Amino acid sequence: MTEKTYVDDINRSLYDFRYDEDGYYKVDEGLTPEIVLQISAEKNDPEWMRDFRLHSLECYRHLQVPDWGPDISGLNMDEIVTYVRPKTGISAKWSDVPDEIKDTFERLGIPQAERESLAGVGAQYDSELVYHNVREEVAAQGVIYTDLESALHGPYADMIREHFMHLVPVTDHKFAALHGAVWSGGSFVYVPKNVRVEIPLQSYFRLNAPGAGQFEHTLIILDEGADLHFIEGCSAPKYNVANLHAGCVELYVGRHAKLRYSTIENWSKNMYNLNTKRALVEEGGTMEWVSGSFGSHVSYLYPTTILRGENAHMTYTGITFAGADQNLDTGMKVIHATKNTSSIINAKSISKSGGISTYRSAVVIQPNAAGSRSTANCESLMLDDRSQSDTIPVMDIRTSDADVGHEAKIGRISDEAVFYLMSRGLSEEEARTMVVSGFAESVSKELPLEYAVEMNNLIRLEMKGSIG
Amino acid sequence: MPLLSINDLCVSIDETEILHHINLDIEPNQIHVLMGPNGACKSTLGNAIMGSPAYTITQGSMLLNGQELRNLPPDSRAKLGLFLSFQNPVEVPGISLSNFIRSAFEQRTGEHIRLWTFRKQLKALLGILDMDESYLDRDLNVGFSGGEKKKAEILQLLALNPSLAILDETDSGLDVDAVRTVSSGLAKYMETGSHSALIITHSTRILESLHVDKVHILAGGRLVHEGDASLIDEINATGFERFTA
Numbered sequence: 141m142t143e144k145t146y147v148d149d150i151n152r153s154l155y156d157f158r159y160d161e162d163g164y165y166k167v168d169e170g171l172t173p174e175i176v177l178q179i180s181a182e183k184n185d186p187e188w189m190r191d192f193r194l195h196s197l198e199c200y201r202h203l204q205v206p207d208w209g210p211d212i213s214g215l216n217m218d219e220i221v222t223y224v225r226p227k228t229g230i231s232a233k234w235s236d237v238p239d240e241i242k243d244t245f246e247r248l249g250i251p252q253a254e255r256e257s258l259a260g261v262g263a264q265y266d267s268e269l270v271y272h273n274v275r276e277e278v279a280a281q282g283v284i285y286t287d288l289e290s291a292l293h294g295p296y297a298d299m300i301r302e303h304f305m306h307l308v309p310v311t312d313h314k315f316a317a318l319h320g321a322v323w324s325g326g327s328f329v330y331v332p333k334n335v336r337v338e339i340p341l342q343s344y345f346r347l348n349a350p351g352a353g354q355f356e357h358t359l360i361i362l363d364e365g366a367d368l369h370f371i372e373g374c375s376a377p378k379y380n381v382a383n384l385h386a387g388c389v390e391l392y393v394g395r396h397a398k399l400r401y402s403t404i405e406n407w408s409k410n411m412y413n414l415n416t417k418r419a420l421v422e423e424g425g426t427m428e429w430v431s432g433s434f435g436s437h438v439s440y441l442y443p444t445t446i447l448r449g450e451n452a453h454m455t456y457t458g459i460t461f462a463g464a465d466q467n468l469d470t471g472m473k474v475i476h477a478t479k480n481t482s483s484i485i486n487a488k489s490i491s492k493s494g495g496i497s498t499y500r501s502a503v504v505i506q507p508n509a510a511g512s513r514s515t516a517n518c519e520s521l522m523l524d525d526r527s528q529s530d531t532i533p534v535m536d537i538r539t540s541d542a543d544v545g546h547e548a549k550i551g552r553i554s555d556e557a558v559f560y561l562m563s564r565g566l567s568e569e570e571a572r573t574m575v576v577s578g579f580a581e582s583v584s585k586e587l588p589l590e591y592a593v594e595m596n597n598l599i600r601l602e603m604k605g606s607i608g
Numbered sequence: 609m610p611l612l613s614i615n616d617l618c619v620s621i622d623e624t625e626i627l628h629h630i631n632l633d634i635e636p637n638q639i640h641v642l643m644g645p646n647g648a649c650k651s652t653l654g655n656a657i658m659g660s661p662a663y664t665i666t667q668g669s670m671l672l673n674g675q676e677l678r679n680l681p682p683d684s685r686a687k688l689g690l691f692l693s694f695q696n697p698v699e700v701p702g703i704s705l706s707n708f709i710r711s712a713f714e715q716r717t718g719e720h721i722r723l724w725t726f727r728k729q730l731k732a733l734l735g736i737l738d739m740d741e742s743y744l745d746r747d748l749n750v751g752f753s754g755g756e757k758k759k760a761e762i763l764q765l766l767a768l769n770p771s772l773a774i775l776d777e778t779d780s781g782l783d784v785d786a787v788r789t790v791s792s793g794l795a796k797y798m799e800t801g802s803h804s805a806l807i808i809t810h811s812t813r814i815l816e817s818l819h820v821d822k823v824h825i826l827a828g829g830r831l832v833h834e835g836d837a838s839l840i841d842e843i844n845a846t847g848f849e850r851f852t853a
Contacts, residue, residue, distance in 0.1 A: 555661055560698040562682035563658050563691070564708075564764065565716035571683075574711065578702025578747070 171221050173197060176321050183289055183324065188301060196310040196320025203314035210438045210467040210496070215384060215412050220318070278337055284330040285341055288357055291328040300328065303359060307390040307418045307446075315386040315414040319355055323388065326356035331366035331397075340369040340402075340588055358389040362397040362425075369400040371591065383410045383437070391419035393427050395449060400428040404591055406598060407436035409465065414440050423449025430586045431458035433470050434598050442500060444473040447481035447512075459488040459583040462495030462527070463602055471500040471532075476509040476542070485516035488583065490576060491527035492602070502534040503544060510541040518548040521579050523572070573603040609674055611636045611804050612657075612772055617668035619649075619656045625666065627652055627829045634772065634804050639818055641840065642808045644826035645848045650808045651695055653826065654776045658692040659685050672772065687716050689771035693761040693778045699749040705760060706730055706744035709767050716768060733766045736796050738789045755786040762793040766800075773797060773805045779814035787813045794818060812840050827852045 176197050180190040205217060275285050284296060291300055310320035327343050343358065362368055372389075385407060393399045399419070407413050413436040419427045429443050445454040454474055462468040474483045489497040503514045520529040531548045553575045561571035577584075577599050584592040610633040619627035626649050634640050644650050656663045657670060659682035670677040672688050680688075700708070710726050713719075731741055737759045749757050758778050765773050775794070779787050791814050797803055798818070807814065820837040825848065832851045833839075 554698070557698045557700060559658075559660055559662075559682060560694060561700070561712075563686055563694075564712035564768065565683050565686035566712060567683050567715070568681065570711070570715065574703055574708075575700060578700050581702030 170218065171197065171200070171318075171321070175221060179322055179324070184293075186292055186297065189292060192305070193321050196305075196317050199310045200314060200317035200321055203311075203317055205314055206440070209440050209469045209500075210498075212412055212414070212438055214437070274339070274341065277339070278341070281335050281337065282332045283335060283337055284328065286328050288326040288328045288359060289324075296328070296330060299330065299361065300359065303361060303390065303392060304357075305388070305390070307392070307420055308388050308416050312416065316388065316416050319357070319386045319388045319416070323355045323357045326387075327358050327360075329360040329368065329370065331360075331362045331368050333363040333394075334365040335363075336367040337369070340371050343370070343372040354385055354387075356387045358387070358391075360390070360399065360401075361392045362394050362399050364394045364396060364422075366394060366397045368398075369402065371588065372401070372403045372405075383408070383412060385411055385413045385415060385436075387415045389415070389417035389443075391417075391427065393419060393421040393425040393452075395422045396424040397422070398426040398428070400430065401443075402430040402587055402591065404432040404434070404587070404595055404598075405436075406434040407439075409435060409437055411436040412438050414438075417441070417443040419443070419445045419454075421445060421447050421449065421452040421454065424451045425449060425453070427452075427454045429454070429456045429458065429472065430583065431456070431470075432580075432583060432587075432595050432598075433458070433460040433468060434602070435466075436468065437466060439468045439470060441468075441470045442473050442502075444475070445483070446475045446477055447483070448477050450479050450481070452478075452481045454483040456483070456485045456487070457583055457586050458486070459490070459580050460497050460499075461490045461599070461602055462492070462497040464493035464495060467496040467498075469498045469500055471498075473502040474504070474514065476503075476505045476512040476514065478506075478509055480511040481509060482513045483515075485514070485518075486582060487516070487518045488579065489518075489520045489529055490523065490579065491520070491529050492523035494524075494526040494528075496528040496530075498530040498532060500532045500534075502536065503546075504536045505539055505542045505544065507538040510539050512539075513543040514545070516546040518546075519579070520548075520550045521576065522550065522552055523576070569603060569605075573600055576603060610634060610671075611638075611673060612806075613669075613671040613674075614657070615669050615671075617656070617670060618666045619652060620664045620666050621652075621662060623664075625829070627656065630668070630831055632824065632831065634806060635821075636771075636802050636804055637798075638821040639798065639805045639807065641815060641820050641823045642806060642826055643810060643823060643840075643843060643848075645852060646810070648826045649829045650810075650826050651776050652829075654692055654774045654806070654808050657685075657774060658682055658690060683715070686712075686768075686770070691765055691768060691770035691773045693758070693765060693773065693775040695776045695778075695780070697749045697752075697757045697761055699747070699752075701747050701750050703748050704745050705748050705763075708748045709764055712764070712768060730763070730767060733763055736766070737763055737793050739763065754781045755783065758782060758786070758790055759793070762790055762797075765797055766793060769801065771801075771803060773803065775805060775807045775809075777808055777810070779809055779811055784813070788817075790814060791817050812844055815840060825851045 173194055176193050180193050278285050305320055308316050310317045329341060331337055360370060391399055391401060421427045427445050431443065433439055433441060447454060456472045460468045460470045471487065472485060487499050489499055491497040499518050505512050516533065518531050522529050529550055533546050535544060537544055553572055557575060558568060558571045561574060562568060566574065577596055580599060584595045587595060612634040614630055614632040617627065617630040618625055642650050652663060656665065665678055672690060675688060677685050706727060713721060730744060734741060739759055749760060752760060761778060778790055795817050823835050823839040824831055825833040827848065
């Protein structure tokens with residue numbers, strides 16, 4: 141295996157703030173056009189992108205913070221700039237990283253250098269070499285797989301301009317607008333006509349660039365008949381003092397193309413995860429979402445699919461695990477925009493130690509979507525009496541010629557099951573963990589093996605010490 | 609020293625005593641049979657020995673190899689060599705039968721065993737129980753028929769190799785062939801080491817190929833009679849009436 145290399149010195153200028161003569165940090169009053177212009181200049185944006193950022197900022201100022209979901213008043217919107225440009229050095233020492241995070245790294249067996257990078261205190265972790273090899277391999281098939289910033293200056297610049305934040309317009313909501321103004325990092329993938337990518341590609345920002353993974357943008361375009369599996373995320377909790385994540389994912393699935401997008405997210409428990417993901421599927425195309433949501437303090441996450449072409453199909457397989465002091469509002473949205481489109485939804489949630497898990501979904505069947513079918517299956521597992529699990533499914537059916545079903549089930553782990561497993565020699569904690577792992581199996585079996593193992597480890601971690 | 613020694617055991621459910629002053633010793637390499645009319649609380653005794661949280665022990669002691677079980681959780685009892693074949697095995701979705709048995713084996717023994725080595729051992733045991741290999745990859749008891757569940761219990765018994773097996777009506781609801789298979793599985797268990805069994809049943813077919821050392825009659829929550837294997841024939845002929853009157 142190739143040894144990993146480290147960058148000796150990091151250019152921290154991006155995050156540097158002006159200090160007055162006494163060395164005290166000056167608090168900026170808000171996100172200004174100057175700050176956005178500065179970000180744009182540092183990123184060497186093309187002119188259109190600079191204007192786009194400014195326009196987004198304008199929208200951001202006029203949009204309201206959502207008031208229909210979990211409480212996000214813990215985010216200080218007046219000082220949003222401190223989320224956008226965190227003070228450097230605030231957690232630049234390993235000893236300042238919370239023990240809980242360190243413990244998790246330890247248990248997940250992450251190498252020290254990688255831990256420091258994930259915690260934002262180490263030198264930039266250089267995965268360029270690994271990434272480069274994969275890129276070479278798929279490039280032979282004509283696949284473009286690169287970071288979005290450099291792609292803005294390459295031969296695909298026009299393609300990006302035609303697609304960037306067209307699926308998720310900046311006017312969509314306040315955090316989409318914020319993303320448009322300050323986005324940084326992320327992946328760009330283009331798969332040409334009829335190309336099947338055999339190996340799953342993984343998000344480039346995973347370990348790169350300090351502060352990355354906060355406002356990252358993922359743009360994937362599959363041409364007609366293309367086939368790709370893209371994996372985003374990481375089992376290690378990303379620790380960041382700037383505890384806001386407002387990423388954006390835009391997926392374009394061409395005619396008869398097939399995209400599987402798998403995510404395992406495990407944000408640190410102080411994080412506000414306000415992510416937006418959307419896919420557009422053309423005739424005969426297939427979009428498959430596989431999603432595991434762990435960690436974060438508050439999450440709003442609803443991957444949306446627009447089935448625009450006839451016979452377009454979507455499946456969503458997701459699991460959410462909400463523990464103590466977590467309010468995870470997750471689900472999905474699918475819009476059947478034309479005839480004979482179909483969707484299958486399998487959503488699971490686990491709540492424990494007072495955690496709140498809400499499944500929020502919308503199935504929209506438009507008047508012209510005759511012959512469309514949608515089935516949803518939601519299962520919740522509550523591990524104690526203090527926890528909460530809600531299901532809020534919205535169905536908006538505008539044609540009589542549609543077949544729509546929704547099933548929901550809430551369960552607990554029975555004493556009988558625990559006794560049965562314990563009678564074979566498993567401790568109570570192991571018995572409960574086994575039932576929870578089994579509950580999550582329909583999701584983990586959809587993941588590549590190493591990710592399935594990571595997810596099981598995460599469940600073990602979450603269950604650790606759950607017996608009072 | 610007896611393998612299992614139960615002395616003056618009283619068991620309650622919801623503060624109502626349902627088992628009264630039970631005394632029962634099982635020596636190594638013995639098969640004991642617990643019989644009795646419906647509602648005698650035969651299953652309760654098996655479950656209480658295993659440590660079911662549904663019951664409260666209010667009095668007495670239960671020693672396995674001289675060690676008191678009363679305050680031990682079920683997993684500790686299992687690690688000491690106790691096994692209970694459930695009357696209604698619980699279904700656990702998402703966990704395969706083979707992974708479950710392997711986890712249990714590793715927990716009991718504290719040894720790590722390689723997946724394929726263990727699978728090979730399980731495959732050999734499947735043959736004895738007339739079970740197809742595909743059972744190993746099915747979710748634990750999910751969608752199993754009554755007979756399949758009972759065979760899966762015996763498979764676990766053979767794989768986990770406890771010193772005392774309590775079989776709670778393992779033969780109930782099974783057809784003739786399935787009872788024979790389960791019975792030969794039990795015979796296999798008895799001949800592969802220093803093993804004892806307490807078989808709770810109200811039929812006698814399961815006992816045909818086994819050498820029974822002692823028969824206990826439980827009625828109304830009390831052990832009312834005990835005898836040797838000949839007691840079985842007597843009960844077959846005249847029923848329990850003589851003991852319950």
